[in-house]
Amino acid sequence: MGKYTAQRIHTHMQNAKHVLLVPHKNPDGDALGALIAFTHYLDKQDIRYSTYCSTDISSVFSAILPKDLEWSTKDIWKDDSVDTVVVFDTGDLSHAQITSFVKNKPYTIINIDHHATNTDYGMYNLVFNSLSSTSEILYHYFIANTAEINADMATSLLTGIISDTGNFTNSATSKEAIFIGSKLIELGANFTAIQQMLFKRLPIDALKLWGIIFSRLQKHKKLQLVHTFFSHKDMNDLSVTMDDLDGITNFLNAIHEGHAGMILKEQADGKVKGSFRTTRDDVNVAKLAQHFGGGGHIKAAGFTVDGPIEAAQKFVLKELELLCPKGLIMKEEMA
Template sequence: MKHITKQIHDAILHADRILLVPHKNPDGDAMGAVSGLAGWLESMKKNYSIFCATDVSKQLSYLNPENKLIVDTAIWDKPFDVIVVCDSGDLRYAGVEELMKKQPNATIINIDHHITNEHYGALNLVITHASSTSEIVYRLLTLCRATISADMATSLLTGIITDTDNFTNSATSAGAIEVASELVGKGARFDSIKYFIYKNTPLTAFQLWGRIFSRLTKHNSLGIVYTYLKQDDLLEFDLAEDDISGVTNFLNAIDDGHAGMILKEQTDGTVKGSFRTTRDDVDVSNMAKHFGGGGHKKAAGFTVEGPVEQALEHILSELEVLFSKQSILQNTRHW
C-alpha cells in the first residue's frame, strides 16, 4: 500500500484543481470517505470541489463539508487535474461515466473496497478485505502523515459504522475495530453519529417499514426472501427513500432462506435492488453482477428497469434460470 499511497500523495500534491466524487445516492461510507479526504485537502489549502450525480440524503447532511457538494454537471466543463472517485466499483455506479469523457487529461484515483471493482483509475487503491472505503482512506491519510481533525475522524467513523451495520455484519474485522478505536481517540463524535444515523427516524418511516415487512415473501426453490418499496408508498407516507435507508440491513436478521432481497422503485422508473446474506457459502455479488451491479460477497446491489412488479418477476425468473445452469443446489451457492 505504501507505493500506491506515495503515488496518490504526489498526484494530489501537484494538482491545482481536484474533484472528489462519491457514488450516486451515496451512503455513509461514500460520504464519510469523501468528507475525510475533503478535510485533508482543506488542511493543504487545495482548490477542490465535490460532485455527486444525485442529492445526498438529509440523514448524511452533516458530512457535506462547507456545503461544497455540487450536483450541477456544469462543473465538469472546467478541467480538473485529479478526480478521486470513492466507494464505487465502476464509473457507471458513480454516475459519471459519460461526464468523465470531458476530462481526458485528469488523473483518476479510484479508492474502493468492493470485490467487483473494475480498476478504472490511473491509480487504484482497492483493498477488498477492508471493512469500508473510509477505513482505506484513514490508512491512506495515516501513511501520508496527515493531521486528522475531529471532523475528519467523525466522517471516517461514520463510514465504518454504516458499512459494518454498527459492527454487526461480516465486514466487522479486527482492522475495522482498530481503526474505529483510533478515530475515537482523535475526537470522532460517536454520539453525533448515533443520533444522525440511528436515532433520527420519523414515526411514519417505521410505519412504512411495517408495510415493507408485510410484503416479505419466500421463494422456496431459490431460498430467497424478498420484499419491495414503491414510489406510491413514499408519497403516501410523505417520505424520501433515505428516510427508510436502514431497512435493507434488517434482511440479515431473517433466519429463513439463504439471502434477502429488497427492490426500491426510483423516481426515474428504474428499480434499485439490494441483496444481503449472512451465510459463508453464499456470494450475492455474483447475482448482482448478473444484473449489471456488484458489491461484496455478503452485500451487493444493482439497478434494473421498472416498474417494480415487472422487475421482481424478471429477477426471480432470471435467477431460476441462472441457478439451474450453475447447479446452484450443489455444495456451493454462487449468489
C-alpha cells in the same frame, strides 16, 4: 494496505492543479464520509479542489457536511484547470454517472474503493475489498502519509465505517474495523452525533412502512431466497422518503430462514433498485447482482432494473431461477 500506492497518490496531490472529488450516485455514509475526510486533508495542504455528485445529497448527512462546502454543477467538467479526479466508494465509473465526462479527457483518475467488483478504472487504484469500507482505506492512507487526522476527519471516517458495517453488526465488521473505530474516537470522532444522524431519526410513518414491507416477506423455496418490496406509491401514501428507509435491507440478515435476502425498491423515475444480503460463506450475492448489471460485495450487493415493481419482481425471480437451477449455494459454480 498498499502503502506504496498511497504514497504515490499523496505525491500526485502535491502537484495537482485542481482536484475534483466524486462519490457514487445517491451517496451513502461511506462515500460521503470518505470524501469529506479527504476535503479536510486537502484543505490542510492548500490544494485546490471541487466536489461533484450526479445526484442530490441526502440531508441525513448534514452533520458531517462542512457548512461552506459547495457542490459543483455539470459545468465543472468544462473547467480545463481540473487535472485530477478522485472517485470514492465506486466500483465502476458508471455508478458515479461520470463516464461520458471523463471519456477522452486527460484526467488522472484516482480510484479509492473497497468493492469486490471494482474494475480498476484509475491510473491509481487504492482498492481493497477485504476492508470494511472506503473510509477504512482512507484511514490507512492518512497513516501511510503521516497526515494528521483531526476531529472532523475522524467523525467523517467513523461515519463511513459505521455506515458500511451496519453499526458494527454486519459481515463487513472485522477486528481491524473495530480497532480503527476506537482509534477514531480517541482522535475526537463524535460517536454520539453519528448514532443520532444514522440510527435515531425515524418518523412514525416510516416505521409504519417498514411494517408493511416486512408483512410482504416471502420465501422462494427453490432458491431459498427471502424477498420483499415496496413501491413509490407506498412511500407517497405515507409521505416517507428514501432516507427514512435507509438500513431496512440489513434487517434481512436477521432472518434465520433462507440462504439470502432481497428487497426491491421502486424509485421515483420508475426504475427498481434491488439489494441482496447474505450471512453465508457459500453464497456470493455479488455474482447475482452482476447478472443484472450491478455489483458489490460477496455478502452485500445491489443492482437496478426497469419497473414497474410487479414486473421487476417477476423478472428478477425468473432470472435467478435460470441462473441458479440448484439454488443459491453455488459460489464456486458461478466463479
